[in-house]
Amino acid sequence: MPFQRNCRVIEVNQIANGLFSLVFDCSDIAGSTKAGQFVHISCGDGLLLRRPISVCDLDGSLVRIIFQVKGSGTSWLSERKQGEVIDVLGPLGKGFALDGSRLLLVGGGIGVPPLLMAARQASEQGKKVNALLGFADADKVILLPEFASACDWVEVSTENGSLGKHGYVTDLLISRLEANQNICDLILSCGPQAMLSRVAHIAKEHHMPCQVSLEQRMGCGIGACLVCSCGIKSPGGEGKSFARVCADGPVFSSREVIWDET
Amino acid sequence: MKPDLAVTFAGLEFKNPVTVASGTFGFGREYSNFFDLSQLGGICVKGLTLKAREGNPPPRIAETPMGILNSVGLQNPGVDEFIKTELPFLRRFNTRVIANISGNTVEEYSLMAEKLSDAAVDMLEVNISCPNIRAGGLAFGTNPKSASSVTKAVKAVSKVPVMVKLSPNVTDICEIALACEDAGADALSLINTILGMRIDIEAGRPVLKNITGGLSGPAIFPVALRMVWQVCKAVKIPVMGMGGISGAEDAIEMFFAGARLISVGTACFKDPYAPLKIRQGIEEYLSRKNKASLNDIRGKLITD
Ligand SMILES: Cc1cc2nc3c(=O)[nH]c(=O)nc-3n(C[C@H](O)[C@H](O)[C@H](O)COP(=O)(O)OP(=O)(O)OC[C@H]3O[C@@H](n4cnc5c(N)ncnc54)[C@H](O)[C@@H]3O)c2cc1C
Ligand SMILES: Cc1cc2nc3c(=O)[nH]c(=O)nc-3n(C[C@H](O)[C@H](O)[C@H](O)COP(=O)(O)O)c2cc1C
Ligand code: FES
Numbered sequence: 001m002p003f004q005r006n007c008r009v010i011e012v013n014q015i016a017n018g019l020f021s022l023v024f025d026c027s028d029i030a031g032s033t034k035a036g037q038f039v040h041i042s043c044g045d046g047l048l049l050r051r052p053i054s055v056c057d058l059d060g061s062l063v064r065i066i067f068q069v070k071g072s073g074t075s076w077l078s079e080r081k082q083g084e085v086i087d088v089l090g091p092l093g094k095g096f097a098l099d100g101s102r103l104l105l106v107g108g109g110i111g112v113p114p115l116l117m118a119a120r121q122a123s124e125q126g127k128k129v130n131a132l133l134g135f136a137d138a139d140k141v142i143l144l145p146e147f148a149s150a151c152d153w154v155e156v157s158t159e160n161g162s163l164g165k166h167g168y169v170t171d172l173l174i175s176r177l178e179a180n181q182n183i184c185d186l187i188l189s190c191g192p193q194a195m196l197s198r199v200a201h202i203a204k205e206h207h208m209p210c211q212v213s214l215e216q217r218m219g220c221g222i223g224a225c226l227v228c229s230c231g232i233k234s235p236g237g238e239g240k241s242f243a244r245v246c247a248d249g250p251v252f253s254s255r256e257v258i259w260d261e262t
Numbered sequence: 263m264k265p266d267l268a269v270t271f272a273g274l275e276f277k278n279p280v281t282v283a284s285g286t287f288g289f290g291r292e293y294s295n296f297f298d299l300s301q302l303g304g305i306c307v308k309g310l311t312l313k314a315r316e317g318n319p320p321p322r323i324a325e326t327p328m329g330i331l332n333s334v335g336l337q338n339p340g341v342d343e344f345i346k347t348e349l350p351f352l353r354r355f356n357t358r359v360i361a362n363i364s365g366n367t368v369e370e371y372s373l374m375a376e377k378l379s380d381a382a383v384d385m386l387e388v389n390i391s392c393p394n395i396r397a398g399g400l401a402f403g404t405n406p407k408s409a410s411s412v413t414k415a416v417k418a419v420s421k422v423p424v425m426v427k428l429s430p431n432v433t434d435i436c437e438i439a440l441a442c443e444d445a446g447a448d449a450l451s452l453i454n455t456i457l458g459m460r461i462d463i464e465a466g467r468p469v470l471k472n473i474t475g476g477l478s479g480p481a482i483f484p485v486a487l488r489m490v491w492q493v494c495k496a497v498k499i500p501v502m503g504m505g506g507i508s509g510a511e512d513a514i515e516m517f518f519a520g521a522r523l524i525s526v527g528t529a530c531f532k533d534p535y536a537p538l539k540i541r542q543g544i545e546e547y548l549s550r551k552n553k554a555s556l557n558d559i560r561g562k563l564i565t566d
Contacts, residue, residue, distance in 0.1 A: 001295050004534055042532060048479050049325050049531060089534070217323045219330065219531045222295075224288035226308070226337045227323035242316055242337060247292070 003028040017139040020078045027061035035118035036095030040221035042087035043073035054114035066113040100186030105131040108191025119150035134169025138162035200254035210254040216245040223247030231258035265548035266555040272423035272448040276303040280541045283527030284362035289348040296534040304358030314340035324469040329481030333472035345381045362387040372415040379421040391429030391454035403429040406441035413445035425449035436496040451502035479528040482506045494520025510543020520561040
């Protein structure tokens with residue numbers, strides 16, 4: 001059940017180049033959020049639509065989000081000050097299903113934050129969790145200590161080789177799976193669309209269950225307006241239908257997604 | 263004394279004048295997590311078609327200054343599935359259920375009207391104004407002759423009042439309004455969205471996959487208000503005003519222009535409680551102005 005709450009901002013920090021961490025206080029949202037769910041935030045009176053941002057971490061009644069400044073909404077959000085109030089709707093959507101016992105998290109760029117909550121929840125449930133995290137550049141790297149504390153191991157790649165392995169995070173995934181097919185029994189992934197479709201393809205080749213968290217432009221964020229659709233395969237059949245990223249997702253099984261219809 | 267918010271519209275009693283607009287409120291389930299739907303005057307359900315429709319490919323929404331463009335394209339489960347699974351849910355609430363219908367042909371409109379009035383919805387809203395589908399929709403709403411033939415066909419079979427939803431994408435909206443009134447429409451609702459588009463200049467592509475979409479939200483309010491005012495002067499049947507209403511002040515302007523009911527759409531995306539706040543604001547305004555009911559302001563615009 002989602003709540004609409006006016007939440008006090010506890011802190012806002014720039015944590016990497018263009019990336020901000022914002023913590024707000026809301027016991028209703030903190031008390032009911034699962035890994036992979038998101039909140040829909042009103043970014044001032046000047047913007048008509050809320051902005052969807054994944055929940056990254058919880059601590060008591062505190063909720064942490066991490067976002068990249070892209071346009072006017074996220075820029076407004078980055079300028080909030082401690083003690084101000086923001087209007088938040090959430091928690092929304094269906095999160096990750098932490099089914100497996102050995103999870104491999106594959107995150108790219110601004111898709112990394114929601115995986116932290118999955119890592120924490122899975123390790124609290126006694127599951128084995130490891131992470132492959134890819135970034136464009138060393139100055140965009142975030143959350144490494146947090147992942148290190150929740151995972152057995154974390155491997156990092158950057159596209160320009162400035163930190164960790166030189167290349168894409170999908171290259172790390174291929175070499176890990178080729179070295180040991182039993183390295184995991186479930187992949188959870190979040191990142192840019194092109195990366196996710198690649199991860200889905202690799203998972204399929206290795207017969208590995210995989211869940212991906214998708215993005216789509218949203219209106220209501222709660223499932224009523226049908227603007228946030230993505231193409232998915234009809235259950236069991238060849239057919240296609242549109243699912244709502246906000247309510248049926250944002251997490252989908254990688255096998256049901258039709259990648260050229262998202 | 264508490265003002266009376268009740269309204270009689272096309273022979274039906276509405277407990278208050280605030281309804282929610284078709285396509286922005288689904289079939290009510292999602293918003294019922296936020297408040298008791300019985301507090302609404304009525305619910306215009308997501309646009310229905312005879313057969314289920316998938317809608318247009320994404321992206322289907324673009325933000326514009328104080329507006330949004332959408333190109334959903336009437337994604338819906340079809341009229342039979344609505345009657346089977348959605349209508350019983352809506353019936354649990356004490357509010358008017360208004361079924362919004364779109365057809366590819368006049369026959370489809372009358373088939374749907376028959377099924378839905380047998381299923382005892384409270385009213386039909388005949389959508390001849392959807393800008394997002396190729397066949398049907400807007401094609402019927404931009405020509406007085408076809409608007410009239412759709413209205414006649416629906417009226418011929420419907421056992422419940424028939425409201426026709428008009429498009430702003432016409433040269434003279436009063437001409438279409440009069441054609442619908444002459445054809446027997448019990449009420450009119452307006453406006454549907456205004457056809458628009460945006461381009462992503464980095465990619466050199468339209469933002470919407472469908473290229474064009476319908477503009478809604480505060481940006482269209484002045485246009486909607488002007489059209490409601492013109493239509494209310496032209497016809498005798500009651501009018502439901504909508505288009506960019508985001509606060510009680512906007513709703514009250516609509517009443518001054520002559521609207522009997524109003525509908526709230528895009529405003530719910532920012533604030534799920536918008537319809538309730540608008541209802542509350544109308545009540546406060548009437549109290550403050552010492553008006554016993556909406557009759558005391560409806561159409562009372564002073565123009566001298
Ligand atoms: C479920 C979900 C979770 C997300 N989680 C995060 C996160 O944890 N951290 C983060 O930095 N970003 C996240 N995003 C992306 C974030 O929503 C966009 O970057 C943000 O909406 C951009 O708004 P803006 O006003 O700054 O940019 P503008 O480009 O000015 O936005 C214009 C419009 O497009 C929409 N839009 C633009 N890019 C996206 C996008 N990628 N996805 C959805 N809508 C978009 C905006 O919401 C707005 O309506 C998430 C998106 C979704 C759908
Ligand atoms: C996402 C979306 C979907 C819509 N779908 C329908 C529809 O199915 N049938 C219809 O008659 N109008 C539809 N409309 C139009 C609205 O009912 C309303 O006429 C219009 O949005 C103007 O009101 P607003 O500015 O308050 O949203 C839709 C509007 C939006 C934003
Ligand atoms: S954003 Fe409205 S249904 Fe998803």
